[in-house]
Amino acid sequence: MAPVSIRRSDGDSVTLDGSAVESLKADLRGSLLLPGEDGYEKSRTVWNAMIDRRPALVVHCAGVNDIKQAVDFARTHGLLTSVKGGGHNIAGSAVCDGGLLIDLSGMRSVRIDPGAHVAHVEPGATLGDFDAEAQAFGLATPLGINSTTGVAGLVLGGGFGWFSRKHGMTIDNLLAVDVITADGRFVRANGRENADLFWALRGGGGNFGIVTRFEFQLHPLGPGVLTGLVVYPLKEAASALKQYRQFAKEQSDETTVWAVLRKAPPLPFLPPEVHGTEVIVFALFHAGDTEAGRKAVEPVRHFGKALGEFIGVQPYRSWQQAFDPLLTPGARNYWKSHNFADLSDGAIETTIKYVGNLPSPHCEIFFGQIGGATMRPAADSAAYPHRNAMYVCNVHGRWDTPAEDRKGMEWARGFFRDTAPHATGGVYVNFLTDDESDRVKAAYGPNFHRLAEIKKKYDPQNLFRINQNIRPAV
Numbered sequence: 001m002a003p004v005s006i007r008r009s010d011g012d013s014v015t016l017d018g019s020a021v022e023s024l025k026a027d028l029r030g031s032l033l034l035p036g037e038d039g040y041e042k043s044r045t046v047w048n049a050m051i052d053r054r055p056a057l058v059v060h061c062a063g064v065n066d067i068k069q070a071v072d073f074a075r076t077h078g079l080l081t082s083v084k085g086g087g088h089n090i091a092g093s094a095v096c097d098g099g100l101l102i103d104l105s106g107m108r109s110v111r112i113d114p115g116a117h118v119a120h121v122e123p124g125a126t127l128g129d130f131d132a133e134a135q136a137f138g139l140a141t142p143l144g145i146n147s148t149t150g151v152a153g154l155v156l157g158g159g160f161g162w163f164s165r166k167h168g169m170t171i172d173n174l175l176a177v178d179v180i181t182a183d184g185r186f187v188r189a190n191g192r193e194n195a196d197l198f199w200a201l202r203g204g205g206g207n208f209g210i211v212t213r214f215e216f217q218l219h220p221l222g223p224g225v226l227t228g229l230v231v232y233p234l235k236e237a238a239s240a241l242k243q244y245r246q247f248a249k250e251q252s253d254e255t256t257v258w259a260v261l262r263k264a265p266p267l268p269f270l271p272p273e274v275h276g277t278e279v280i281v282f283a284l285f286h287a288g289d290t291e292a293g294r295k296a297v298e299p300v301r302h303f304g305k306a307l308g309e310f311i312g313v314q315p316y317r318s319w320q321q322a323f324d325p326l327l328t329p330g331a332r333n334y335w336k337s338h339n340f341a342d343l344s345d346g347a348i349e350t351t352i353k354y355v356g357n358l359p360s361p362h363c364e365i366f367f368g369q370i371g372g373a374t375m376r377p378a379a380d381s382a383a384y385p386h387r388n389a390m391y392v393c394n395v396h397g398r399w400d401t402p403a404e405d406r407k408g409m410e411w412a413r414g415f416f417r418d419t420a421p422h423a424t425g426g427v428y429v430n431f432l433t434d435d436e437s438d439r440v441k442a443a444y445g446p447n448f449h450r451l452a453e454i455k456k457k458y459d460p461q462n463l464f465r466i467n468q469n470i471r472p473a474v
């Protein structure tokens with residue numbers, strides 16, 4: 001094999017002897033990919049098309065041994081290294097330029113223990129993979145709203161979804177992990193063994209090692225769940241959002257309602273003249289008895305004069321895929337995110353102003369309601385600290401061409417700046433873009449210093465640095 005020029009983590013490049021690369025290849029059950037080889041483009045491509053990075057070498061892993069070999073190789077040669085799960089992170093932290101990419105996306109097994117209500121999940125599994133297997137037994141755990149998202153990155157940042165109000169953040173349902181640490185050791189972590197590592201991994205992202213297996217608590221759910229959408233015109237959004245914030249204070253943990261402001265997609269229950277106009281959509285989910293659910297969501301139908309609605313029982317798996325068509329990979333995406341404890345009048349006014357001026361028809365601002373069980377653990381019970389957040393707000397800038405970047409990014413930043421006085425100051429680490437490393441402290445709040453100490457213990461050389469990086473304590 002020809003020598004390979006590759007970036008080191010100290011910024012220099014090194015030329016690896018062909019025999020060293022050949023020897024790594026021989027140790028793998030999966031494949032070693034160089035630029036131009038079959039599979040290389042797929043490995044380096046992530047959800048956000050604004051990210052266009054070219055690693056010098058890809059290890060496409062087939063199992064734990066491949067991960068260990070890749071970590072040992074990266075450490076031995078001091079390589080700039082990134083780790084890819086589902087490749088959905090907005091910051092593109094799954095992939096690095098010029099270094100080594102450890103691609104886990106081929107490891108997608110999900111094994112359910114229906115008696116124990118436990119899921120064993122490999123690190124390349126998507127939410128869709130997880131839901132398919134768990135729902136075969138009428139089980140689920142809180143995961144996100146887009147089925148092609150990776151389980152690994154989602155849970156390592158915290159994770160929330162449609163029934164987090166009932167069962168907490170995804171990390172609150174994580175029972176144990178297997179990890180390959182930076183020194184190449186295989187380590188099991190849970191509440192008893194390596195408890196500091198387990199604490200750090202529940203929100204601390206990819207900073208502490210590569211998780212090779214996740215073990216989750218499952219809960220009975222579905223298969224049919226009450227879900228729906230109620231759509232109002234933008235001119236009614238101020239009144240609707242004020243009623244929504246009151247409703248949010250009174251509803252039970254079984255009900256979750258998100259508010260999404262955007263141009264109306266061509267939903268079949270909306271008249272054609274509404275398509276493409278600015279609207280507020282309330283997305284409803286009830287994680288309990290469906291008749292009780294209908295009563296619980298009834299007030300949402302009377303926030304104003306709806307342009308259209310669709311409320312009914314549908315398979316949980318279908319609802320978990322309902323937003324996929326709006327979130328397909330390949331578009332250019334730029335996000336800005338805040339947590340809110342409540343929606344002030346000022347936040348509502350500012351949101352409506354910005355939705356009246358969307359830079360592209362695909363952009364939206366949403367308030368993802370969490371609260372409920374996500375608020376009950378103490379802020380220092382895991383690395384994820386935002387137990388005061390009732391809403392995770394994301395301004396989701398999305399467009400097709402580089403020519404639209406500047407306008408869209410300015411719009412998102414403007415919204416972020418103008419709503420900051422109304423927000424908690426905290427941010428969900430998984431919604432940070434690659435130009436927001438200055439917000440990592442805000443993502444971890446009071447837990448930041450403990451995380452830096454644990455980083456020093458498990459990754460003192462900062463091998464795992466292509467992420468929202470927590471540097472080892474000095």
Ligand SMILES: Cc1cc2nc3c(=O)[nH]c(=O)nc-3n(C[C@H](O)[C@H](O)[C@H](O)COP(=O)(O)OP(=O)(O)OC[C@H]3O[C@@H](n4cnc5c(N)ncnc54)[C@H](O)[C@@H]3O)c2cc1C
Pocket residue numbers: 046047082083084085086087088089090092093094104123143144145146148149150151152153154155156157158159160161205206207209210211212327430431466467468
């Ligand atoms: C369309 C869309 C919808 C979303 N909706 C939600 C939502 O509803 N709720 C929510 O909580 N989040 C949501 N997210 C955010 C999501 O949680 C993050 O993007 C998350 O990082 C995705 O995980 P991934 O494995 O696909 O990412 P990747 O880009 O592959 O990885 C993300 C980070 O995790 C690290 N990593 C990945 N796998 C491992 C591993 N096994 N061990 C150690 N480190 C690893 C990577 O190095 C990288 O730094 C959404 C994202 C998108 C794009």
